[in-house]
Amino acid sequence: MKVLAALSGGVDSAVAAARLVEQGHEVTGVHLALSKNPETYRSGARGCCSLEDSHDARRAADVLGIPFYVWDLAAEFDRDVVADFLAEYAAGRTPNPCLRCNEKIKFAAVLERGLQLGFDAVATGHYALLERSGQHVRLLRSSEAAKDQSYVLGVLTQRQLAHSLFPLGPVRSKADVRAEAAERGLFIARKPDSHDICFIPSGDTAGYLRERLGAKVGDIVDAAGEVVGQHAGAFQFTVGQRHGLRLTVPAHDGRPRYVTAVDVERNVVRVGPASALAVRALRGIKLTWTEAERRDTWRGLAQWRAHSEPAGAVFSYRAGELRVELDHPAYGIAPGQAVVCYEGNVVVGSATIAECEVAGC
Template sequence: MRVLAAMSGGVDSAVAAARLVDAGHEVVGVHLALSKNPETYRSGARGCCSLEDSHDARRAADVLGIPFYVWDFAERFAEDVVSDFVAEYAAGRTPNPCLRCNEKIKFAAVLERGRALGFDAVATGHYARVRTGGGRVSLYRSREAAKDQSYVLGVLDADQLQHSLFPLGDDTAKAQVRAEAAARGLSLAKKPDSHDICFIPTGDTAGFLHSRLGRRSGDILDGAGEVVGAHSGSHQFTVGQRHGLHLSVPAADGQPRYVTAVDPVRNTVTVGPRASLAVRVIEGIRPTWTEQYVPGTWDALVQVRAHGEAMPATVTASADGVRIELAAAAFGIAPGQAAVYYDGDRVVGSATIAATAA
């Protein structure tokens, strides 16, 4: 096959590309330029968007002896990922930009261009598995549970999965990947994993949002509607948040309080005890399906965070959305997050959380 290997400049994508070369595929490496000024996105070896990362990716391609190109997706990334991130926070929701990047950039824009150029598939260093059988391609969790990234791939559809390869998903531990990179002479074998959000170089999400949305003073309220603090913009908060509240009135019972609601229209943030975060019902919109639409009511495991617990639930699906009823209460689930539903280790699909209820 002719395979387009997305090379972020990290060790995972480099080893994934190397394995494809070993398997006899015709491999071409591509690095995605996601910012007109890469230094504004990430410094050092912490992410996937810095100038250093593009150099690392090129050096890895040279070691592997494969062609290498840099593709400029800065404008589309800014519109589909960064602007979406800001708009979601402005609306009082909590987005996952990595999931959105996979959906809109890596497995949509890149795959579209790659197929137009005659490539059969796009490969990445994600820890997940694809299996073919019965005329379908299915997405599964990685066997390396600690590194499983199937959650952020849950938005992919059947057509995208048919043209996606994940060479690290079967039985590979991170230590093995680093050892393999070193044995292959790849200088990035000891490069740290990426963390945080690639387009926020300081890790200061609140500061980034202030720079895009400005500051707007508002009240922090308790469950009774009493003012217990002040803030400089409701967009900097997310449901379940505990730190950074700086409340002026302590709780009567002395227990910590958490953000329970964000109202962008009134510019208020409501706080309460942990118990008030309990969720048993999730309403999801914009459902996606990795294989096919599965109507009706069925049992599933549901995950709402990239490294969160898979929770037993009952899912009722329609063409417009899903209703998820958890077997046990979960805490701190925020609108805007993705709910990814599984049948065992197989990914069935995902939806954007629109509302929750106790």
């Protein structure tokens, strides 16, 4: 197969490409330049698109002896990922930009361009498994549960999966991948993992949002409606957040308070006790299916963050909306996040959380 291997400059994608070369595929490396003004150096474990990363990706391709190109997708990334990220926060929701990037950039813009150039598939270093039978493909969790990235791939469709390869799916541990990289002479074997949001290399999401959306001072109020603090913009808060609130009025019962709602229209952040965050059901919109569309009610597992514990739930799909009834109330769920549905280890599809029903109400 002619395979386009996305090389981030990190160890995972390099080992993934190496495995494909070894399997005899005709592999071409491509590094995605996603930042309009890339930083010269990578800062610690953050960022993914510095010139240093591009260099590391190129050197990995040299070691593998494969052609290498840099594709400038900064405009697409800005439009489909960064602008969406800002719009979602501005609307009081909590987006996942990595998921959006997979949906719109890696397995859309890059894949389509690759297909046009005669490639058969796009390969990445994601930790997830693909199971093929004939023309049909199933997306499953990685065998390495701690690193499993099937959540951020949950938005992919059957057509996208049919042209995807995740050579690191059947891997035992990250340590094994690093050892393999060292064995293969890939000097990035010990490069730190990347975390957080690549276009916010400082790691200060709230500061990034304030800079772009403008600081807008407002009240933080408790369940009784009493003003207990001030904030610099409701958009920078996430439901379930506890830290960084700087409340000035102590809680009556002395217990920790969490953000329970973000009202950007009134520029008000509501706080309350943990019990006010106990979600028992979700309403999801913008559905995607990894295989065929489901039109029934089924039992499965729901996951709403990249590494949250999957929770038992009953799913039903009607009139373009997904309803997720959780077996047990769950915490830390915010509108805007994606809920990914699993059946056992198989990814069924995803939806964007539009609304949470709180157990206490």
